[in-house]
Amino acid sequence: MRGDALLTARGIARRYGSFEALAPVDLAISRGERIALIGPNGAGKTTLLSILAGVGVASAGSIEWAGGPALAVGWVPQRPALYPRLTARENLRLFAGLESAADPRAVADGLIERADLGKVADRPASALSTGTLQRLNLAIALAGQPALLLLDEPTGTLSPDQRHRLWNWITEMVADGDMALVFSTQSIDEASRSADRIVTLVGGQLRMDGTLDDLIRAAGTDPSGPAAGETAFMALVGDDQ
Template identity: 35%
Template sequence: MISGRNISKSYGKLQALQNVSIACNSGEICGLVGANGAGKSTLFKILLGLVSADSGTITLQGEGAKKIGGIIEKPSLYPYLSARENLRVFAKMQNAAADNKAIDEALLQVGLSLDREDPSRNYSMGMKQRLGIAVALLNKPSCLLLDEPFSGLDPVGIQALKKLIVSLAKDYGMAILISSHIVEVLSTLCSKLFVIHNGEILQQGPTQAILSKCVKSYTLCGNDLQKVSFLKKYSAAPHANCITIPASATEISGIIFKLSEQGIAITSCTPRLDVAQLFKATAV
């Protein structure tokens, strides 16, 4: 649904992007991960048509008046207007339907209340993100770009926004491309990952295949783990009912099996990512 091929962009002597290629299919959630200044926002601005690339091609597929919508860095809203008023203003700008029924549908699509009439400046960051997404979805685009949508959100807000993103991809078949420096969030949300560093794509492919190379330890949670004698040889670091163990995927599977033989039930097993390894690995 969205594809960028060999995109390059320079600002004077600064090479912001160099031969970047990226693509996301209908119903797919793709992640673009990189540190601040890696080129994520520049790439998104080019894909949205806000900035011109020096070279490269962009292909957008889909029906309707608007093929792509997005949020760059943070939602651009009129803080003195309510959610309903913001949507009506932006709808008129885009020649989209602005009647009460259309606005109600836009609010419900992102899980916002139909009754709230106070200014959007009173909204939480999570609600502002939802309203920004509602604006981006006006005129029913086939592709959605979200630049750092989880910044400033608490864990509850992150989970709520993840649920909304999944529903948009599943229920509407949207191609959704998300940029973030929070790798842990993208790891549970995106089926495909692009790793960008200094304006170049270092890696791309299935998310778990890329991240598995960056896992050096696992955190196991369960009762009485600190009392298990054989775990001591792994230099396990205990905390509460959990233990972090330096181990490979194969080793951790064997450890869990051995614990089950001793009657120890594991309630969770979480890989711990060494994010720095993402930017050292060679391209896939």
């Protein structure tokens, strides 16, 4: 899935006073690449994602976009970031308008169809189920036709069934074109199934960047045992889990 380079982050770090939330991290992302940021709570996943999204401010480091100025980024925070009193359609139209879409109505209608929100499009967002709301949250992030989609634990609040359906939908969404996908998760299973590269963060430090096999090798655990990935992840994380 790797294509041309999209962005290169060098030495990205974030400090809050004396607390180091994220130690200097280097990360290169290519077009069409799917990267899972995995790590326990407080590992620095959200901090890194929010800096890449342009929402958070890095204390140090730089981000260089291939080919010049920053490209469109789709940002999906962990908690749905939308207006609960507006309908799904109104939310999509508003954010498409804010993303400077030439025809926000058409963009919204297209996303409603792609996200299978037709039946609930004219309901207030506050009346949607958790899974549907997360789909809307994701659809809003796509309104600006981003080159990079950043998802902060998108399935964190969903049931296993909802997770499965959401990932099917995300896979469908990113299947076309060369949009890169970076998501954070605490599930090695989710990471191994949905990403072709796993970046492990522990205590604000990048511990491992590679495939699942690389992670198992780095952990030194049995690759043939049951739940080999889970075992390797637990070993890598250690007491921080």
